[in-house]
Amino acid sequence: MKRIFKIVAALVLGGTFLSACYYDHWEAIHPTSGLVDVCPDSVSATYAAAIRFVTAQNCVSCHNSSRQDGNIVLETYDQVKSLAATTKFLNSIQRVDGSKPMPPGVGLKACEITKIQTWITNGMPN
Amino acid sequence: MACRTSILFALLLSAMSAVAQGKWAAVNEAEYDSLGRVTRTFRATRLVNLHTTELMPKGSLDFRIAHRFGAFRTKLNNLYGLDGPATIQFRLDYSITDRLTVGIGRSSYKKMGDVFIKYKWFHQKQTGMPVSVALLASTNVIMDSDPTANITGLDRYAVLSNRLVYFFHGMVSRKFGPRFSAQLSPMLVHYNLVEKLNDKNDILAIGYGARYKALDWLSVTAEYVQRTFRYSPDFRNYHNVLSLGVDLETSGHVFQVFVTNGYMINEAVVIPFTDGTWSDGNMMLGFNISRTFDVLKK
Numbered sequence A: 001m002k003r004i005f006k007i008v009a010a011l012v013l014g015g016t017f018l019s020a021c022y023y024d025h026w027e028a029i030h031p032t033s034g035l036v037d038v039c040p041d042s043v044s045a046t047y048a049a050a051i052r053f054v055t056a057q058n059c060v061s062c063h064n065s066s067r068q069d070g071n072i073v074l075e076t077y078d079q080v081k082s083l084a085a086t087t088k089f090l091n092s093i094q095r096v097d098g099s100k101p102m103p104p105g106v107g108l109k110a111c112e113i114t115k116i117q118t119w120i121t122n123g124m125p126n
Numbered sequence B: 001m002a003c004r005t006s007i008l009f010a011l012l013l014s015a016m017s018a019v020a021q022g023k024w025a026a027v028n029e030a031e032y033d034s035l036g037r038v039t040r041t042f043r044a045t046r047l048v049n050l051h052t053t054e055l056m057p058k059g060s061l062d063f064r065i066a067h068r069f070g071a072f073r074t075k076l077n078n079l080y081g082l083d084g085p086a087t088i089q090f091r092l093d094y095s096i097t098d099r100l101t102v103g104i105g106r107s108s109y110k111k112m113g114d115v116f117i118k119y120k121w122f123h124q125k126q127t128g129m130p131v132s133v134a135l136l137a138s139t140n141v142i143m144d145s146d147p148t149a150n151i152t153g154l155d156r157y158a159v160l161s162n163r164l165v166y167f168f169h170g171m172v173s174r175k176f177g178p179r180f181s182a183q184l185s186p187m188l189v190h191y192n193l194v195e196k197l198n199d200k201n202d203i204l205a206i207g208y209g210a211r212y213k214a215l216d217w218l219s220v221t222a223e224y225v226q227r228t229f230r231y232s233p234d235f236r237n238y239h240n241v242l243s244l245g246v247d248l249e250t251s252g253h254v255f256q257v258f259v260t261n262g263y264m265i266n267e268a269v270v271i272p273f274t275d276g277t278w279s280d281g282n283m284m285l286g287f288n289i290s291r292t293f294d295v296l297k298k
Helices: A002-017 A049-060 A079-082 A085-091 A110-121 B001-020 B076-081 B267-273
Strands: B060-070 B087-095 B099-106 B112-122 B133-140 B164-175 B180-191 B203-213 B220-229 B240-252 B253-260 B284-293
Touching: A049 A079, A049 B112, A079 A085, A085 A110, A110 B087, B060 B076, B076 B284, B112 B164, B112 B267, B133 B267, B164 B267, B180 B267, B203 B267, B220 B253, B220 B267
Parallel strands: none
Antiparallel strands: B060 B087, B060 B284, B087 B099, B099 B112, B112 B133, B133 B164, B164 B180, B180 B203, B203 B220, B220 B240, B240 B253, B253 B284
């Protein structure tokens, strides 16, 4: 028993102090891969140009096909479109009283919500 | 806001310490062990999110569950956060000696796994050493998949080292009397990979903690984490963490229940990336429970 704990301690020590330490920046490694800032007016309010970047950064870590939090998946155009057709979607991201505010924490930026509203008003183009 | 809160908290700390020092004359002898070392500076190995200078006796295995409910601002429809969304952490800590503890844990936020080692360097003593000092180092692994990989076609977590976050925590505490203890903690979080060019990989913070033993079975606790420099262009969108709570002692257990704006639990994310504040209603109820087993008992 004692020996096992000594081994565990050695592993923890090794893992903590001997693992490599890096100072990497994702934008520097992949300068062209940055996710699009959807807020400027020049970004058109379509799924491909704007909405998918908002959902990718804010929704799919929980609402993906393996986790399916709340039985909701937001990975594809069709999935986002069918949810956005309900009032539930806008109420949640606008944090309307009585709705379940999403995403948890601070939520989307006002300009991201505006872009989504425009997208819905325009008939949710792909 | 953050500045005002920290000044208020400092004032509260100094006021409480003044009260506690006034009662210093009435020190209970049972506050020391046979070696003259101060005992029970804090009632548990954690205050709220942060570690304390307390360690378990040799051969203790501690199973812990930490839970944070949803934010109060979600109002009655969400039962003021009790309906979720919630975060949880499970962990197992084992004390190899009275001075050395190791532990592993798993937190739901970012699916983080962690291993830590904690060493008690100095004990506060009846005469001589005025403070207790402990050191902690942990390695944290983000086990979640890259949420943007299907959009960008690039998986930032394809390399293990990109998932690693290190956390170093110094703890200096002092028991000012039978009722009041305070702790000061310099902390460093290191991310191997950060997002933007202007993001810093190292994040420095200072933790303040205090405990006031109101009754034999009840202590009031407070914890504040102050971030010290601008480590990200989004610095202002993140906030310092304030937690206020109580430690309820029952036979062999400490049940900690508190209100906090730090919902992520794991120090490596809760220190730099807490995005809600008390003023906007983004604080939530949370609890820590633990069950300790004496595995060396014959």
